[in-house]
Amino acid sequence: MRIVVLGAGNILLTDEGLGVRAIERLPLSYCLPPAIRIIDAGTSGMEMLEDLEGLDALIMVDAIRAGKPPGTPIRLAGDAVPVFFRSKLSPHQIGLADVLATLELLGRAPKYTAILGMQPESLALGMELSETVEAGIPELLRMVADELATLGMHILPVTAEAA
Amino acid sequence: MSQRVTIDPVTRIEGHLRVDVEVDGGKVKKAWASGQMWRGVENILIGRDPRDAWAITQRICGVCTTVHALASVRAVENALQLEVPVNAQYIRNMIILAHAVHDHIVHFYHLSALDWVDVTSALKADPGKAASLAESLSTWSGNSKTEFAKVKDRLTGFVGTGQLGIFTNGYWGHPAMKLAPEVNLIAVVHYLQALEVQRHANKVVSILGGKTPHIQNVVVGGVANALAIDSQAVLTVERLLAVKTWIDQLADFVKNVYLIDVAVVGGFYPEWTAIGRGIVDYISVPDIPLDGKNTQFALPGGHIAGGDLASFKEIKTHNDAYFKDGVSESVKHSWYQGGKGPLHPYKGETRPQYTDFQEDGKYSWLKAPTFYDKPMQVGPLPRVLAMVAAGHKPTVDYATHALELVSTIAKIGLEALHSTIGRHAARAVACAVEVDELARQWDLLLASMAKGDLKTFNRPAFPKGEIAGVGIHEAPRGVLSHWIVIDDGKIKNYQCVVPTTWNAAPRNEKDEPGAYEACLAGTPVAIPDQPLEVLRTVHSFDPCLACAVHVVDQETRAMVSVKVA
Numbered sequence: 001m002r003i004v005v006l007g008a009g010n011i012l013l014t015d016e017g018l019g020v021r022a023i024e025r026l027p028l029s030y031c032l033p034p035a036i037r038i039i040d041a042g043t044s045g046m047e048m049l050e051d052l053e054g055l056d057a058l059i060m061v062d063a064i065r066a067g068k069p070p071g072t073p074i075r076l077a078g079d080a081v082p083v084f085f086r087s088k089l090s091p092h093q094i095g096l097a098d099v100l101a102t103l104e105l106l107g108r109a110p111k112y113t114a115i116l117g118m119q120p121e122s123l124a125l126g127m128e129l130s131e132t133v134e135a136g137i138p139e140l141l142r143m144v145a146d147e148l149a150t151l152g153m154h155i156l157p158v159t160a161e162a163a
Numbered sequence: 164m165s166q167r168v169t170i171d172p173v174t175r176i177e178g179h180l181r182v183d184v185e186v187d188g189g190k191v192k193k194a195w196a197s198g199q200m201w202r203g204v205e206n207i208l209i210g211r212d213p214r215d216a217w218a219i220t221q222r223i224c225g226v227c228t229t230v231h232a233l234a235s236v237r238a239v240e241n242a243l244q245l246e247v248p249v250n251a252q253y254i255r256n257m258i259i260l261a262h263a264v265h266d267h268i269v270h271f272y273h274l275s276a277l278d279w280v281d282v283t284s285a286l287k288a289d290p291g292k293a294a295s296l297a298e299s300l301s302t303w304s305g306n307s308k309t310e311f312a313k314v315k316d317r318l319t320g321f322v323g324t325g326q327l328g329i330f331t332n333g334y335w336g337h338p339a340m341k342l343a344p345e346v347n348l349i350a351v352v353h354y355l356q357a358l359e360v361q362r363h364a365n366k367v368v369s370i371l372g373g374k375t376p377h378i379q380n381v382v383v384g385g386v387a388n389a390l391a392i393d394s395q396a397v398l399t400v401e402r403l404l405a406v407k408t409w410i411d412q413l414a415d416f417v418k419n420v421y422l423i424d425v426a427v428v429g430g431f432y433p434e435w436t437a438i439g440r441g442i443v444d445y446i447s448v449p450d451i452p453l454d455g456k457n458t459q460f461a462l463p464g465g466h467i468a469g470g471d472l473a474s475f476k477e478i479k480t481h482n483d484a485y486f487k488d489g490v491s492e493s494v495k496h497s498w499y500q501g502g503k504g505p506l507h508p509y510k511g512e513t514r515p516q517y518t519d520f521q522e523d524g525k526y527s528w529l530k531a532p533t534f535y536d537k538p539m540q541v542g543p544l545p546r547v548l549a550m551v552a553a554g555h556k557p558t559v560d561y562a563t564h565a566l567e568l569v570s571t572i573a574k575i576g577l578e579a580l581h582s583t584i585g586r587h588a589a590r591a592v593a594c595a596v597e598v599d600e601l602a603r604q605w606d607l608l609l610a611s612m613a614k615g616d617l618k619t620f621n622r623p624a625f626p627k628g629e630i631a632g633v634g635i636h637e638a639p640r641g642v643l644s645h646w647i648v649i650d651d652g653k654i655k656n657y658q659c660v661v662p663t664t665w666n667a668a669p670r671n672e673k674d675e676p677g678a679y680e681a682c683l684a685g686t687p688v689a690i691p692d693q694p695l696e697v698l699r700t701v702h703s704f705d706p707c708l709a710c711a712v713h714v715v716d717q718e719t720r721a722m723v724s725v726k727v728a
Binding site: 010011012040041042043044045046047048049050098102105106125126127 | 203204206219223224265321358361
C-alpha cells in the first residue's frame, strides 16, 4: 500500500498555503506508519511526477474556493475529482492537475484520489494563516485521518503522555 | 477594422499573465503584457535574518525554486564578499545545470510543443514511415517501428475514450498546424519519452539538494552537503556514481532527440524565423563559477546591442560594475506608487497602487527593468548569442550543428535565431551545452574530492552597519538578480529582478514596449478567437510569472478566457 498525503499551495500568500501548513503539522499530531508519505509540493508541477505515480491513494490538501464561509472544511472525492481536474482550456498549464492527467495518459494515475481543504479567508501576502483557517487546522487533520481510515490506515493521535 | 484579443491567463502555473493584442489585417499591431498578480515577497523579507531569505524566496515560484534559493545566497555572500568553497560551487553548479536541463526539456515537450504539433494528426501516421524518418535523423534507441506503433495504438485508445485529458482543448486542426502526420507522431512519441527522461534531471537535483521540489542543502557560505569518500550518511562516491548515470542518459536524450526535434520543427515552420524578432538588445550574465569568488566561469555572458554579435560586451564577474550599475526599474506603467523615475534595485520600492487596466497608463503588476535605460530580451537566445560572440566553442559547435540540421529542410543562417522559432532552437542549443557542462562539473567535484578536499562551507559573519550585495544567476529563463541591503545583520531592502520581469515587462519610462510586447508586433493571427500564433510567440519565451497562486477553484471552471472585442 503506497499512500501520499500532499500539501499544495503558496506559503507566502497566507491561507493559500494552508495545505502545506496542514501537512507540516500532521506528523506532529498523529503517529504515521511508513507506508504514508508526506510531501510538501508547494506550487510545483512536473517535479512531482515520479512521487505520484502508481500510488494506491493520493490525499491532496489544498485551499479550495467553493463559495463557502472562510474556514469551511471541504472534501472532494469520487466524481468531483475528475471534474475539477478537467477544467483546463489550454494544454499549456502544467501544474499538479497536469501531473495527474499525465499519469492518466501513462496508465499510472493514483487508484484513489481525494482533495481535502478549507475555504480560505485571506490570500494576502504573509507567511501566517488567518485566525479562522488556523482554528480549522485540527479539524482538517481529523479529516485526513478519517480519509486514511476509509483506506484501512488507522492513524492515532500523538497523546500528551507519548509526547 | 482592428480587433482586440485578450488572453487571460496565458499560463496558470506561475501566476497570471494577461496578453492583449490589437489585430489589424490579420496581424498583431500593438500588444500589452500584464502581470495579474502582485508579487510582494520583498516586503515579507524586510527585518528578517539574511541567512533565512533563500528558504523564503524559493517559495516565490513552483518551477524556479532552486534558482531563487541560489540567487538569494549569492546576494548575501556578495554583500559580505564571502568566498565559497569550490566544492560548494561544483555542487551548486550541478543543481543549477540539472534544473536547467529539466526546465528546457519540460518546456519544449510539455509546455510548448503542442503549439506546433497536432496530436490528432498523429493518429493518421504510418508508424513504419515515421520510424524510418526518425532513424534517418538520429541514433536514439527509442525510435523503432514497434515503439511508434505502440504509442499510436495507445493514443488511439486514449482519444477513443472521448477524454483527451492532458491534450484537451489544444488548437487541433488549426490552419497554422503544418507538420505531416508522421512528424506529429514522432513528436508525440518523444513527448512521452521526455516524461521518462525528465525524471533523471529531477533525481540529480533531489540527491544533491536533499529534497525536491524545495532543496534544503543551500546555506549562505556554501552548501550543507557533507562530502565523504565512503560514509553512508552523506554525499558519497557511490551516490555520485548514480548521479553520473542519470547525467549520461540526459545527455543522450538532449543531443539525439531534443536538439533534432527542434531542428525538424524549425525546418517545417521556416516562416516563423521571420516572426517574433522584437527586441534584439540582449543581456545574459556569466554563470557556473569555477572559483570561490565568482570571477571565473564556465559559461560566459554579456550584452549585445541591436542583434549585432560584434557589439558584444562581456560581463566578467559577479562584481562587475557594468552590470550592477546598469539595472534600473520603472513603475510608470506598473501598479506601484512612482513619480521618482526609474530606480536602481537597491533603492527599489514595492508600494502597490492599483488602477485597473489602463492601456496608456498603468496596466501590470510587473515593473519595467532596463539596462542603461533600454529594454532588454533575456533567456536562452541572449545566452547562446553571448556565448557564440565570446567564442565559447561548445556553444558555437552545437549552434552550427542545429542550423545545419534545419538547413537540410529549409536553408537558414544564424540570423534566423532572432525569432519565435529561434528562441526554441537557442534553448535546445543551450540545453546541449548545459548537459555537457553538468558532466564536467561532476568530474571537477570528483577530482577535488580525490585530492582530499571535502570542504563545503565557510561561516558568514555579519558586520555592524549597512552593506549591500547582488546575487546574479543565469537562470533557465535568463538573467535573475536578487538585490539585498543588510543593516546590522537584518534585511533592510530586498528586490528580485526576475527573467520574466525583463521579458514580460510593460512599457518603460520612455513608453517603449517590453520584449513580449515588441515581439508580438507583426505576429499573424488567422482566427482571432483561436490565437494560436500569439501563444506561439509568448510561449517561445517560456513565460514564468514567479508568483504562483494555486487555489483550487470550485466555482469558476474557466481558467483561460479568450475574448475578442
